[in-house]
Amino acid sequence: MGAGIESLCAFHAGERYVTEPTFEPSGVDATLRALLADVLGLGEERAAALTDDSGLFGELPEFDSMAVATVLTEMEDRLGIIIDDDEIDGEIFETYGNLLAFSLRKVNG
Amino acid sequence: MAEHLFRIAPSGASRATILFVPPLFDEANRLRRTLVLAMRALAAEGYAAVLPDLPGQNESLIALEDVDLECWRDALAEVAAGIDGPVVIASIRGGALIDHRAEAAAWWRLAPVGGAPLLRTMLRARVTADREAGIESSLESLQAAARDAPLLLAGNALSPAMVSQLGAAEAQPVAPLRAIGLGADGIAGTPLWLRAEPGEDAAMAAAIAADIAAWSKTCGIS
Numbered sequence: 001m002g003a004g005i006e007s008l009c010a011f012h013a014g015e016r017y018v019t020e021p022t023f024e025p026s027g028v029d030a031t032l033r034a035l036l037a038d039v040l041g042l043g044e045e046r047a048a049a050l051t052d053d054s055g056l057f058g059e060l061p062e063f064d065s066m067a068v069a070t071v072l073t074e075m076e077d078r079l080g081i082i083i084d085d086d087e088i089d090g091e092i093f094e095t096y097g098n099l100l101a102f103s104l105r106k107v108n109g
Numbered sequence: 110m111a112e113h114l115f116r117i118a119p120s121g122a123s124r125a126t127i128l129f130v131p132p133l134f135d136e137a138n139r140l141r142r143t144l145v146l147a148m149r150a151l152a153a154e155g156y157a158a159v160l161p162d163l164p165g166q167n168e169s170l171i172a173l174e175d176v177d178l179e180c181w182r183d184a185l186a187e188v189a190a191g192i193d194g195p196v197v198i199a200s201i202r203g204g205a206l207i208d209h210r211a212e213a214a215a216w217w218r219l220a221p222v223g224g225a226p227l228l229r230t231m232l233r234a235r236v237t238a239d240r241e242a243g244i245e246s247s248l249e250s251l252q253a254a255a256r257d258a259p260l261l262l263a264g265n266a267l268s269p270a271m272v273s274q275l276g277a278a279e280a281q282p283v284a285p286l287r288a289i290g291l292g293a294d295g296i297a298g299t300p301l302w303l304r305a306e307p308g309e310d311a312a313m314a315a316a317i318a319a320d321i322a323a324w325s326k327t328c329g330i331s
Contacts, residue, residue: 037299038299038300038303038304039303039304039305040304040305041304041305041306041308062305062306063305064305065234065235065237065238065241066135066230066234066263066305067305068233068234068237069230069231069232069233069234069237070230070234070303070305072230072233073226073229073230073233074303076226077226085233085236085247085248
């Protein structure tokens with residue numbers, strides 16, 4: 001699963017980050033969990049229970065194409081980053097761990 | 110004006126009318142139940158609460174692809190002008206992009222947002238859905254296509270004018286204005302307008318109603 005967004009990919013070398021506050025990794029993790037709770041209606045407990053291996057797109061029924069789009073826009077807003085849709089591939093939304101790793105890369109440049 | 114208008118009246122004379130401008134497109138559906146709960150709470154406090162359909166929305170006979178933000182600004186101004194007594198406009202999210210042409214005694218905005226991120230989210234949803242269907246598209250190709258024909262985004266057929274106006278729209282200055290967000294120093298609640306599946310939050314509705322009523326009194330409307 002997750003093949004739906006595979007070709008939203010390819011990295012833009014010129015793309016830079018507009019991060020203003022520097023996030024600690026734990027801050028990015030907390031922001032991302034809160035964001036998923038808001039968009040997917042997970043509730044605090046389910047959001048807190050997400051592990052690196054937890055499946056997202058294709059596994060959570062709430063995670064449809066609109067939810068993927070909403071998560072991306074909210075990541076930009078709450079983490080202070082700009083995501084070029086060309087740098088998104090299907091793997092990013094496969095698991096929570098992948099999404100967190102992508103977010104940390106973006107936040108830390 | 111042939112559009113429907115949902116109005117909840119207080120049992121006696123109304124102190125003022127709270128004119129709600131909900132979020133735009135899908136976000137409006139996700140918040141509707143909670144907004145209507147807030148309207149009921151306001152009516153219990155003696156306010157009339159109005160939630161209008163604008164052309165192209167809900168029960169309107171006009172097609173969404175025939176309208177744009179300018180049309181909505183005019184239509185909302187017409188709704189406000191038709192209300193007797195003081196009007197407080199309460200807009201949420203993208204509603205704040207169309208609430209400045211109407212005349213009102215005060216404005217209240219919850220989590221106002223620019224048009225660009227709203228458009229970007231809808232474009233992204235279309236690209237993701239296209240990919241699943243094996244169709245090649247990108248934000249750029251969709252925006253190019255939207256220059257001369259309506260574009261279908263998440264079930265909404267948006268006119269070229271709507272797409273270009275939305276991409277550039279920002280909330281305009283109005284006064285007196287209370288702009289408020291969610292959280293500890295704002296309205297306690299979660300951003301239901303982002304939810305993949307609609308929910309409702311009675312406590313949030315009560316907080317919205319109380320904040321609007323307090324702002325209305327601060328502005329001398331009571």
